[in-house]
Amino acid sequence: MILTQTTEISLKTQMEDFAAYNQWANKTLVDWLKTKPVEVFTKNIPSSFPTLQKTLMHIWDVEQGWIARLQGMATKSFTWEGFDGTLEDIIEGLLEQSENTALYVQALTEDELMxxxxxSIPYVxxxxxxxxxxxxHAFCHSIYHRGQxxxxxxNLGFTDAPMTDFMFYLLRVKRALHD
Known part of the structure; x- marks a missing residue:
């Protein structure tokens, strides 16, 4: 099996692949986390964000913020405005945002992508x-925090984490969809 691509791939195809990968990886991660006791989501663990719940909320928050900017909409950030929803709200929001991001990317033309x-970012x-x-950036940001x-x-003792690498997605998930 040859793994190199011999034909040129459009930017649109690349971005659609990344959006589909992002959606799949977020769902894969969430499906794994749903098998864990609910109390671990609020347990303090040294990382960028102190809990699994806050890390998931951050992934969702940043992705929805960037997509809102791309669509010319006002951004609303949980970081600055607070969030009083449940863990289930966060999980549903993250999965819905990933789907909406993939649909948004599919609707863009090559010229629009370019x-x-x-x-504007406060303080930047x-x-x-x-x-x-x-x-x-949005996809790489999510990859970074999924790794966290x-x-x-x-650190909580879970040894059954799912494989969410992009290459795994390309070789096992995307190809299976097209076979």
Whole structure:
């Protein structure tokens, strides 16, 4: 089996692949976490965020913030405005946002992906960046924090973490969908 691609792949295809991967990886992670006792979600564990629940909320919060910016909508951040929902609300919100992100990417044209998006971040400033680069950032951000969730689980004694690598997705999940 040859693993190299010999034909050129469009930016749109690449971004659609990443969006589908992000959706699959978030669902895979959440499905694994749902098998764990509910009390572990609020247990303090040294990491970027002190609990699994807050880390999941951060993944959701940041993804929805970037997609809102890309769509020219006002962003609402749990970090600044608070969140009083349940763990189930966070899980459902994360999965719904991942699906909405994938649908958003599918609706974009190649030119729209290449197009610039202006945004402002408090304490950082005003910036203009292409849509595809913002999407890359959002996906990489989620990858980073999914890794933290796995490590936090490991610190809780969980040894059955799922494989959520992009290459695993390409070889086992995406190919299975097309076979």
């Amino acid at each position: 197009g610039d998006c202006f945004f 400033g005003d910036h203009t960046v292409s849509r595809y680069e913002i999407l890359q 969730v796995i490590t936090m689980g490991r």
